[in-house]
Amino acid sequence: MEMSAPLLIVRMEDIAAARNKARNLSKALGFGTLDQTRIIIAVSELARNLYLYADQGQITIYKQQISGCVGIRILSVDSGPGIVDVPTVMGSGYSTSGGLGAGLPGVKKLMDEFSILSSAEEGTRINTVKWLRTPQIPSTQNPLHPDTASSSPQLLKG
Numbered sequence: 001m002e003m004s005a006p007l008l009i010v011r012m013e014d015i016a017a018a019r020n021k022a023r024n025l026s027k028a029l030g031f032g033t034l035d036q037t038r039i040i041i042a043v044s045e046l047a048r049n050l051y052l053y054a055d056q057g058q059i060t061i062y063k064q065q066i067s068g069c070v071g072i073r074i075l076s077v078d079s080g081p082g083i084v085d086v087p088t089v090m091g092s093g094y095s096t097s098g099g100l101g102a103g104l105p106g107v108k109k110l111m112d113e114f115s116i117l118s119s120a121e122e123g124t125r126i127n128t129v130k131w132l133r134t135p136q137i138p139s140t141q142n143p144l145h146p147d148t149a150s151s152s153p154q155l156l157k158g
């Protein structure tokens with residue numbers, strides 16, 4: 001895990017900076033253009049929420065690596081008023097601000113992992129990950145790779 005500096009989201013321009021960071025890192029990690037777009041929209045939605053509802057907050061975007069799997073993790077943290085009713089907000093059709101990514105349920109759909117903790121005392125913490133689909137091991141050592149599978153006696157038996 002390579003933690004990078006949190007991006008402070010205070011002004012409108014900071015949302016664009018977070019988008020750029022998401023674009024650069026997702027591209028560098030090898031995400032395809034469609035996944036890059038999903039990640040950028042997710043970051044954009046989270047940063048926008050910080051700006052609109054929490055006055056300010058922090059977005060941290062970094063590489064995640066767990067036993068050969070590479071992903072991008074996005075943390076959104078603020079000390080704002082909290083979300084009063086998380087289940088309602090997470091139901092589709094709630095989003096009020098007309099953003100591209102259809103609010104927090106949209107972020108959940110665009111990413112692979114999503115969790116949210118929110119209270120009036122502690123503010124809001126959203127933690128989300130998107131994993132890279134490409135296996136990080138050489139294809140010849142990957143049991144799921146067709147070349148390996150077809151030459152494997154075990155897999156040819158009954």
Ligand SMILES: Nc1ncnc2c1ncn2[C@@H]1O[C@H](COP(=O)(O)OP(=O)(O)O)[C@@H](O)[C@H]1O
Binds near residue numbers: 049050082099103
């Ligand atoms: N970081 C936050 N702090 C406080 N309230 C938030 C935060 N993020 C979202 N909310 C609340 O949750 C609601 C739903 O957010 P979201 O799903 O992004 O949709 P939208 O921003 O379009 O309303 C917002 O209208 C707002 O009331």
Ligand SMILES: [Mg+2]
Binds near residue numbers: 045048099103
């Ligand atoms: Mg929103």
